[in-house]
Amino acid sequence: MTVSITLWEAYLLESLRSKGMDNETILTYIEQQDIQALNEFDNSFDHTDLIMTENLATIKQAIFSDYKVKFITVNGVKNLLNMKFGLQAGEDYEMDNSRFSNIPFSNDQLKTVETMISPVWKIMNITHKNDGVLADVIHASDIVDE
Structure with a gap:
């Protein structure tokens, strides 16, 4: 559990x-x-x-x-990406308000993030690469239904 x-x-x-x-x-x-x-x-x-x-x-x-994490803010996501995976906004991925784009994860890291972030954050636009994936982490309030 x-x-x-x-x-x-x-x-x-x-x-x-x-x-x-x-x-x-x-x-x-x-x-x-x-x-x-x-x-x-x-x-x-x-x-x-x-x-x-x-x-x-x-x-x-x-x-x-x-x-x-029970409740996680935008800066909380940003800081945990840095502390846990050594990923920096602007260097390793793009950040715009409450959208983190093209984050490079290993498959294990992606599973960890899926478990770690609260339900108000969604992992989307997963693109599989040879050495892992690129994914976006988006606050649920920023997801527009098409």
Whole structure:
């Protein structure tokens, strides 16, 4: 079962991963309540909320499996694409308001994004390439029925 976490919790996890911390180490520091080690490894956020959460079991599950972000904003999508996959707006894909176009994903990354983003975001215009896919992520309010 896919667990749901907040955008903030996703930022905290993905910021550690993007800097190279593996899942086992993240879990160890959380279980040991070692905020100092987490914050020294990645000082872009205060990781206290990972330890002080009332949803520790959910966080642990999110570390080792796919998760869904409960509510995700335009900037949330943009930031997670960067943190989780190293993708930059304007360099790797095009961004216009609440439309992200021609995002290059591996097949596994596409599956992760499909699971991760909330239902108000839709993945559309999937084009299969030799090494993966190009896809658009569009806010549901911007989809025009033809």
